Amino acid sequence: MTQDKARELMRAALRQVAPDADFDTLPASTSLRDDLELDSLDFENLVTQLSERSGHRIDEDDYPKLTTVGDCVDYLAGLEASRL
Amino acid sequence: MTTIETTYREAMRAAIRDALIKDDRVFLMGEDVGRYGGCFAVSLGLLEEFGPERIRDTPLSESAFVGAGIGAALGGMRPIVEIMTVNFSMLALDQVVNNAATLLHMSGGQLNVPLVIRMTTGAGRQLAAQHSHSLEGWYAHIPGIRIVVPATLEDARGMLWTALLDPDPVLIFEPGALYPVKGELDESVREVDIDRAVVRRPGRDATVITYGATLGTSLAAAEELAGRGIEVEVIDLRTLRPLDDATLLDSVTRTHRAVVVDEGWRTGSISAEISARITEQAFFDLDAPVERVCSAEVPMPYPKHLEDAALPQQADIVAAVQRTIGDGR
Amino acid sequence: MSAKHRQELLRQMLRIRRFEERCAELYSATKIRGFLHLYVGEEAVATGVIGALRPDEPIVSTYREHGHALARGVPMDAVMAEMYGRSTGCSRGRGGSMHLFDADRHFYGGNAIVGGGLPLAVGLGLADAMRGSHRVTTCFFGDGAVAEGEFHESVNLATLWQLPVLFACENNHYAMGTALARSHAQTDLALRAASYGLPAWPVDGMDVLAVEDSAQRAVEIIRAGGGPVFLELRTYRFRAHSMYDPDRYRDKAEVEQWRQRDPVELLVTRMRSDGELDDGDLEALDREVAEELVRAVEAAEAGPLEPVEDLTRFVYSERS
């Protein structure tokens, strides 16, 4: 999946969970937990959004790889194109 | 306008003197109003100026001299009958209720009773149970008479003449605690309206409705609350019958909260009537139940600390307003 | 005392007697409701006392007041209409039997509170006195009222201020169910009134001529500025206290004994013996009174009820 597609997917998912966050202004290093103050429920909902939108089931084992916004985009880009 | 320094007592005396001068049908009758100068010195000096025919000391016969006042009014005079205090007025209740209030209606409109009865009311000077009543609310229950309560120097000076002009009986209740109150009075005041309540202090967050001696306490409570950012509107009823619903409702529909302060006992009181009228006519504007601050339902005790505990205090009014603003309880 | 005048006294007493008897019937037929206190037997008092008054001299009465109202000249149909509660009644139908009012005729009404009228009469007298007038205000009240505080206060105040008031005490010997001796330690009411320092004497209340004579003397004293006078008019009611009273507290013999001195019969006998009255005159009087009564009842029956919309009128004066 291309970087842009991944970014677009992340923006859509994040708007569901943290509508007040303005995705375009967020640097890649923005921490989901600390900067965006997502609690475990918000994070779980974000992962659910990313899984459904990307068509890939993101397992709990990969959670550590999704600490910052940049991580998420890179993780998504690493997935092959969506199977949907 | 030029103002004079005077007391509530002197303002009322000036009003009586003024009326005696203006209309020779006017005369003052009551216990110790002449030679003694009035139990509360309101009629001091009037006997010397107007003579015993028009300043008439009566025997201790409330029923007879109040009834005689009614009869004299039927006979074309304009009597001012003074009952020393509301506490003794019960001896003349039959004449007030069954004759003064009733004759015009019962006679099919034939017999007017243009009579003014004045009496003191209220507690606050450790006079104990039999001398501390506040029963103006009883009288406000009776159709056919008007009930007014002057709480300011201006009202004390101006209400009497308006009452004397009224073709129907008017009872003026003077809070005994206010007689010594001193202040500035517009020298030109002769006659004031007795149909309207008056906003003594504008406000936004709650309406405190009161009259007579508790007006001062309510204004003090409003000052205290202002310090906490709560702007209270204080209304002086001035007339208990008829009640000026319009002024009350205009205020409550703006503030959405109401506290009624009444020195009478709360059961079947004028405060109960006001609360009922607000609920009946402004229910959908209320953000909290109407609160009432009244005297404790006890015969007034003699010792000061108990009398103070029984009477509506500033702190009680502040707490009541807080309850309407809502402190979560 | 001319024959013509005595005939007028008889006519007044007959009017009262027939009126009261008709009221009893109409009450039984539920035409008159509420309380009804009849004056049968006491006609001489109203006729004699009010006969001595000028038309503009105020009268304050009690709930046994039909005789006073008729004697003062309140029209019979206005009184009957009032008993029917019709708006053509003398109090607009609002007062009923116990509250007849006629301001134009200075009839300040019945009062259902025993003794309630006494202070009013003192006040009316006070108003006249303050304007230098010795016009007499007459207050009727019963022996029961003499036990009320208001009686003591009023007679004392009127005497203290020398007010032009005639205290006319109709002592019919019973305060509802309580005989005189069982409600007064001192049953000589005239003697008792005298203690307040005003002229007071008893009068035979069954003899209209004696009543008129006493009333005349009392009124002269008052008009001359002599202050109030108290008359104890000893009389008797031939019927129960009211229509609702089984009247078992009086024994029949006592009633019979007083009936022997029926005030109407007393005058008829006196006039007959003085050749002032023959059967024809009496029949004519009876017919005249009966016709007046029939007209009054018909007028009352036809009288309109006050519209409900007027219920609150006159609670306070209507601002012109």
Next chain:
Amino acid sequence: MAAETFEFTMPSLGADMDEGKLVEWLVKPGDQVAKGDIVAVVETAKAIMEVECFRAGVVQQIIVEPGTTVPVGAPLATLAAVGAPAEAPPVAEVLPAVPTEAMRPEHHAGPSGPLIRRLADQLGVDLTTVQGTGSGGAITRADVRRAAGERAPAAAAAAPPRATPPSPQRAARVANISPYARELAERLGVDLGTVQGTGRGGAIRVDDVRAAAVAPAPEAAAPERYERPATVEEPDAATRRAEAARLTTARLMARSKREIPHYYLRTTVDVTNALAWIRDRNRELPVAERILPAALFLRATAIAADQVPALNGFWEDDHFVPSPSVNLGVPVSLRGGGLITPAIADAAGLKLPELAVRMRDLATRAKTGRLRGSELTGATITVTNLGDLGVELVYGVIYPPQVALVGVGRIVERPWAVDGLLGIRSVATVTLSADHRASDGATGARLLDVLGRSLSQPQNL
């Protein structure tokens, strides 16, 4: 020409007399009666009275026998008139101007009191068809019911079955709302379901509505309660809502501290097995239904509250009111600040997976303001979990009128002895804040004990 006859009727002997009982006749047919003679004795409610006849006549026929009660105006006897014709018309013929109740002739039916008449109206029974069995032929309630019963038995069957009586315990309290708050809510387009009440007993007040208002519609002339001096620009809706939420919580917490004597207990729980169990479960569950660790503590609290009912209910009017169901209060922090505490009803009956889904749904809707009004009230015990934010130990403040609150800290790795061997375990500190008016330490300890043990056997969560 036959002599004119007239009726002697039952007289009215008092203002409140409707009927009278004829006790005795003092005359018999043929007797001569003069005007005003006493002819009979009548008994009323008050007394026995002698009754006079107002017209002279000769008694013809006795209509009513002694001992009979008849209404006022009913004919008692007939007499032949005698004496001058000019006599006023007999009373009976004068038409009553106002037909009084007593005068209107009822058919053959006996007299009936107002209550009987009202019952007849209710049951649609025509009284004139009813035969009275009471004394003097009076119609009794039984007579009316029998008449109603015979007439339409089917009607009774058609009556809807009585609704099952509400459960004796108090149903979950529905939020009250002040009249002005309701009106303002309509005017500002606020869905009352999203509003948390701060007034007495959880009542919704105008401040609560203002707080929930998304776009504050132009209120009527009334000036705004939070009127700021002109210099400060108007705060946006979210800030205003947070501010109100802050006020809501502030009032509730202040009341709690003022009224409730809290006592606090603490325990540390080994959740290693439980975490492993849910990790395995999550591998099979769809992402949207993954079980969050927080759900573990909700499930454990539900089980414990179910087994220790003394901590599950309300303190009201100076006594404890137990709740039949366990409704878990779940505080949810809103983005931008503030707290809202919806409740999961009947949590004890939900297994862990189901409870986890309910929790996620409720919390998500709470954050987006789409809760129903009923979900905001009725919590019987609350579980506050600050593990997310790295806090290890939290002593919470109880939500009045509840009597207990469970606090959950962060899950941390700690050295831990298991069967005598030292190892690294995942543990969390769980606390209990409880109302000492409603329960004592021993009861509180039992709840924490049950909670801890249930976490150690995840398979039956």
